[in-house]
Amino acid sequence: MTTDTPTTAAPYGTPETPRVAVRGEARLEFDPEIARIGVTVSARGTDRRSALEDLTRRNSTVLELIKSYGEAVEKLETGAFSITPELTRHGRGERVRAYYGRVHITTELTDFTALGELTTRLADLELTRVDGPWWALRPDSPAHGEARRQAVKEAVQRAREYAEALGARLAALVELADLGAENAVPYGMPQAPGMRMAAYGGAESAEAAPALDLEPQRQTVYAQVNARFTMTPPQL
Numbered sequence: 001m002t003t004d005t006p007t008t009a010a011p012y013g014t015p016e017t018p019r020v021a022v023r024g025e026a027r028l029e030f031d032p033e034i035a036r037i038g039v040t041v042s043a044r045g046t047d048r049r050s051a052l053e054d055l056t057r058r059n060s061t062v063l064e065l066i067k068s069y070g071e072a073v074e075k076l077e078t079g080a081f082s083i084t085p086e087l088t089r090h091g092r093g094e095r096v097r098a099y100y101g102r103v104h105i106t107t108e109l110t111d112f113t114a115l116g117e118l119t120t121r122l123a124d125l126e127l128t129r130v131d132g133p134w135w136a137l138r139p140d141s142p143a144h145g146e147a148r149r150q151a152v153k154e155a156v157q158r159a160r161e162y163a164e165a166l167g168a169r170l171a172a173l174v175e176l177a178d179l180g181a182e183n184a185v186p187y188g189m190p191q192a193p194g195m196r197m198a199a200y201g202g203a204e205s206a207e208a209a210p211a212l213d214l215e216p217q218r219q220t221v222y223a224q225v226n227a228r229f230t231m232t233p234p235q236l
Helices: 048-067 112-123 142-165
Strands: 019-030 034-045 073-087 096-109 128-136 170-178 195-199 219-231
Touching: 019 142, 034 048, 034 112, 048 073, 048 096, 048 112, 096 112, 112 128, 142 170, 142 219
Parallel strands: none
Antiparallel strands: 019 219, 034 096, 034 128, 073 096, 128 195, 170 219
16 A cells, blocks of 8 residues: 655756746835824913813814815824823922823825925914924835835846856746835834924914925835746756
């Protein structure tokens, strides 16, 4: 009685059908598609009610200003909110000296012409801090697909050059492995430290500050694939 042992393909090919394994890479630069800024609105009062009232008023002013830019604003979100009591440093009792309130807002813009004006106007508001901008591509941007296609083309070209160096030619694709190696910064996260502006004055200045001239930061998209091919017998 005999048992048939399943045969598997040789992982490294055979003399009749050699294999060549290569890595294809692409690193391309694209103009950003969106810009993100973070806004922190603050308030301080001797009692909780006054701190909340000031925070609510300033928060509404910020939201109305951002919404006034219409279609230039693609996303507007309110994040963390906090109201924190500050205790007196001296004395045995837990006496509250003041209350601090904060609201964090994030917004994304697609119109970079309006971005400089908006950031300046926000930073000119009372007790308002602005962080950013952070430039980015959308997760579904065609730039990612272009980088992947370029990586595959580079892998095919590299494998063809190896085969030609041996007097052979590529015969078939055996495997194409996506390593998921795009090293772009995750969507919405900062690539590098951006500007930071804060206003601490009492009333809004009578004369508007000039708009900032912001230059968009080019985005690098990186793609990497592993590819295996069979080729005709080499001419050694």
